[in-house]
Amino acid sequence: MNNSLLVVVLASGVLYGTPLLYAALGELLAERSGVLNLGVEGMMLVGAVMGFWAVQRLHGPTAVVLAAGIATAALAGAAMAAIHAFLVVTLRANQIVSGLALTIFAGAAGLSSYLGNDLNLTGSPAKHQFQEIFPKSFQDLPVIGPIVFGQSILVYASWVCVVLVALYLTRTRTGLNVRAVGESPAAADAMGVNVTAHRYAHTLVGGAFAGIGGAAFSLSITPQWSDGLTGGAGWIAIALVIFAFWRPTLCLVGAYFFGAFTALPFALQTHGVDQAPELFQSLPYVATIVALVVVSSRAARLRFGAPGALGVPYVREER
Amino acid sequence: MRIERRLQQPWWLAVVVPLTSIAAAFLISAAILWLTGHPPLHSFHRLFDAAFIAPGALSETVVSATPLAFTGLAAAVAFRMNLFNIGGEGQLYAGAITGATIALLMAGAPSPLVIAGMIVAGAVGGALLAAIPAVLRAFLSTNEIITSLMLNYVVGLFLEYLIFSSHSYLRDSSGFQASVFPQGKMLPDEATWPSWTIHSLVLPLGFLLAIGLAILVWVLYARTRFGFEVRVIGDSARAGRYSGMRTRRKILAVMCLSGAIAGIGGASQDGDFRHQLDPRGLRQASYGYTGIVVAALARYNPLAVVPIALLLGGLQNAGFALQGADFPNGLVGVMQGLILFCALGGELFVRYRVRFERGPVKTTPVTAP
Numbered sequence: 001m002n003n004s005l006l007v008v009v010l011a012s013g014v015l016y017g018t019p020l021l022y023a024a025l026g027e028l029l030a031e032r033s034g035v036l037n038l039g040v041e042g043m044m045l046v047g048a049v050m051g052f053w054a055v056q057r058l059h060g061p062t063a064v065v066l067a068a069g070i071a072t073a074a075l076a077g078a079a080m081a082a083i084h085a086f087l088v089v090t091l092r093a094n095q096i097v098s099g100l101a102l103t104i105f106a107g108a109a110g111l112s113s114y115l116g117n118d119l120n121l122t123g124s125p126a127k128h129q130f131q132e133i134f135p136k137s138f139q140d141l142p143v144i145g146p147i148v149f150g151q152s153i154l155v156y157a158s159w160v161c162v163v164l165v166a167l168y169l170t171r172t173r174t175g176l177n178v179r180a181v182g183e184s185p186a187a188a189d190a191m192g193v194n195v196t197a198h199r200y201a202h203t204l205v206g207g208a209f210a211g212i213g214g215a216a217f218s219l220s221i222t223p224q225w226s227d228g229l230t231g232g233a234g235w236i237a238i239a240l241v242i243f244a245f246w247r248p249t250l251c252l253v254g255a256y257f258f259g260a261f262t263a264l265p266f267a268l269q270t271h272g273v274d275q276a277p278e279l280f281q282s283l284p285y286v287a288t289i290v291a292l293v294v295v296s297s298r299a300a301r302l303r304f305g306a307p308g309a310l311g312v313p314y315v316r317e318e319r
Numbered sequence: 320m321r322i323e324r325r326l327q328q329p330w331w332l333a334v335v336v337p338l339t340s341i342a343a344a345f346l347i348s349a350a351i352l353w354l355t356g357h358p359p360l361h362s363f364h365r366l367f368d369a370a371f372i373a374p375g376a377l378s379e380t381v382v383s384a385t386p387l388a389f390t391g392l393a394a395a396v397a398f399r400m401n402l403f404n405i406g407g408e409g410q411l412y413a414g415a416i417t418g419a420t421i422a423l424l425m426a427g428a429p430s431p432l433v434i435a436g437m438i439v440a441g442a443v444g445g446a447l448l449a450a451i452p453a454v455l456r457a458f459l460s461t462n463e464i465i466t467s468l469m470l471n472y473v474v475g476l477f478l479e480y481l482i483f484s485s486h487s488y489l490r491d492s493s494g495f496q497a498s499v500f501p502q503g504k505m506l507p508d509e510a511t512w513p514s515w516t517i518h519s520l521v522l523p524l525g526f527l528l529a530i531g532l533a534i535l536v537w538v539l540y541a542r543t544r545f546g547f548e549v550r551v552i553g554d555s556a557r558a559g560r561y562s563g564m565r566t567r568r569k570i571l572a573v574m575c576l577s578g579a580i581a582g583i584g585g586a587s588q589d590g591d592f593r594h595q596l597d598p599r600g601l602r603q604a605s606y607g608y609t610g611i612v613v614a615a616l617a618r619y620n621p622l623a624v625v626p627i628a629l630l631l632g633g634l635q636n637a638g639f640a641l642q643g644a645d646f647p648n649g650l651v652g653v654m655q656g657l658i659l660f661c662a663l664g665g666e667l668f669v670r671y672r673v674r675f676e677r678g679p680v681k682t683t684p685v686t687a688p
Contacts, residue, residue: 105657293459
């Protein structure tokens with residue numbers, strides 16, 4: 001039963017969806033504060049390579065080393081996001097161009113590849129990697145065994161993050177301020193909220209989440225480093241945020257939906273069905289376009305739409 | 320420190336700031352190289368040698384620059400109107416698909432006809448794909464950034480499907496090797512675009528076409544009513560609408576123009592360089608995204624797009640040429656990114672004036688321009 005197509009696809013959907021979920025949560029935080037960061041792919045790759053580097057070079061018990069790896073990945077992602085934040089918040093640069101520049105700077109043919117090469121990381125498997133944490137008897141439970149209990153700590157931690165981010169945005173004072181900054185920075189500024197500080201903080205945290213998402217590839221899914229390891233996951237994460245109408249909980253559903261479609265062709269192949277993988281893989285993108293069209297109507301946009309000031313630099317003197 | 324908007328931009332800033340930005344990017348790259356234990360001067364020397372100086376290097380740079388000129392122009396056309404078409408990538412694929420299809424269909428016809436057919440087909444393919452986000456934006460006000468980005472993936476996957484997972488017309492199905500290593504059908508000889516050699520510099524038709532298009536677009540934007548309206552809408556959509564400009568039509572026209580230019584870039588890949596539909600090569604090169612960098616560095620000025628494409632194409636070409644040797648991997652991407660970061664930062668000094676002063680703010684009297 002646990003080998004049936006549906007269970008396999010759902011279980012690997014959770015596995016492949018986890019990096020997407022982390023990256024999308026980060027992007028969601030940045031976008032909720034009004035900063036569109038198209039550099040997710042670059043931040044994920046730098047996170048992946050630096051997290052992997054930390055795990056290869058540090059000595060100690062597996063749990064400590066992996067925690068240090070994740071921390072390094074988060075820092076590296078935040079450092080990349082800091083470049084974007086400085087350019088778009090302080091220097092008021094175009095957010096789209098700056099984000100694309102970040103992807104080129106840090107991406108598969110940029111800094112991540114440079115670092116991977118310079119630190120000699122290519123080719124060897126990770127010395128430590130994330131393992132399933134529940135005992136075998138749990139993992140053998142029908143249906144929920146592989147899907148719920150057959151996962152690593154990264155997956156469970158991502159669920160905690162979803163809940164925390166959702167509560168933060170809707171139930172705390174700072175969360176309310178962030179949403180105000182994203183919807184109407186001028187109003188937030190008049191209320192005494194520091195727009196610049198909020199945008200910096202959330203872009204940086206967003207970068208840290210993207211870095212962790214990248215490390216999920218290099219320390220859990222692939223457990224090794226190669227150039228362009230994330231294979232476009234950063235772009236999917238950006239789509240995911242829109243697909244989820246800027247809601248953390250819907251990000252979770254969307255991430256596993258996208259993850260399942262990535263896994264579906266492989267699962268089908270092992271079940272003897274030879275279908276063109278490209279057609280399945282393109283479904284999430286088409287679904288995103290459809291979802292976006294649906295929420296474009298005026299009424300829906302007010303209820304579910306993008307933060308009002310997304311992508312617009314805030315200049316106090318020019319209100 | 321105060322940052323205030325310039326009322327008048329001195330003319331020399333538009334020259335000095337980009338040059339300073341590029342110099343700053345090279346300085347930062349040098350610092351990165353030095354910190355990681357590579358001698359910067361040596362690396363730069365090899366880079367310039369492989370990009371511009373070595374025999375044949377400049378011709379190779381033109382090859383790398385041609386698609387970037389097309390996608391850069393495509394991005395510049397749309398971005399000037401604040402239409403963020405980042406679908407140049409997918410529109411280039413679409414043009415490559417339609418261009419290759421026409422080339423195969425017209426096999427046997429006179430060469431100039433085939434080439435003209437490919438250019439038209441490429442333009443139509445790119446424009447049709449760009450029409451999807453354009454219609455959604457114009458009539459349903461759906462954000463064109465995301466729809467055009469998503470279509471890049473859809474078309475990219477479709478491109479791979481055509482060659483790797485189907486028995487399409489474009490796939491080479493002759494012989495044993497073609498069934499093991501799927502690849503696109505070779506295009507007929509009539510579909511090979513001509514090139515001209517000046518001294519030892521090879522100029523392919525596509526590159527000359529890109530220069531011609533750049534001049535056309537410049538004339539269109541700087542000298543016609545259409546271009547004036549596009550620029551007004553770009554600077555202030557409301558002002559355009561209130562003065563009775565047809566905003567929706569402009570969105571459709573500009574997006575389709577942008578897509579058509581990127582599509583011709585795809586056809587030029589078929590006819591000038593690859594001579595078959597090559598999904599892997601096209602997807603790895605990511606011409607569309609780099610084209611946006613080109614457009615941004617050119618400050619959306621069509622005439623500046625071609626020289627900037629040559630600069631970035633030179634870097635890319637050097638990256639290919641030096642790969643694997645003692646040349647640091649990934650340096651090219653780092654430098655392209657840094658050049659763009661510095662240009663973006665420099666933009667602030669063009670648009671704003673930074674003053675260092677303390678105490679009460681003195682406002683300068685505004686004189687009528």
